[in-house]
Amino acid sequence: MEMVDFRDRLAEGDRADRLLGLALTRIRRAGLLKGSGAQRTRDHRQVVDAIAWKYRTGSPWTA
Numbered sequence: 317m318e319m320v321d322f323r324d325r326l327a328e329g330d331r332a333d334r335l336l337g338l339a340l341t342r343i344r345r346a347g348l349l350k351g352s353g354a355q356r357t358r359d360h361r362q363v364v365d366a367i368a369w370k371y372r373t374g375s376p377w378t379a
Contacts, residue, residue, distance in 0.1 A: 322371075
């Protein structure tokens with residue numbers, strides 16, 4: 317599967333919104349997102365790289 321195919325499927329319906337909501341819920345439960353105050357933004361590339369690695373390797377999404 318190419319990234320273009322993934323992006324097209326994600327754009328169908330409200331899948332992108334549902335995926336974002338699910339990701340935010342899990343991030344909050346893990347204590348990685350605070351409710352207020354300044355958020356750390358400098359590590360965003362590491363997060364994107366980690367997600368890309370998960371998709372490339374097929375590694376499970378468990379902690």
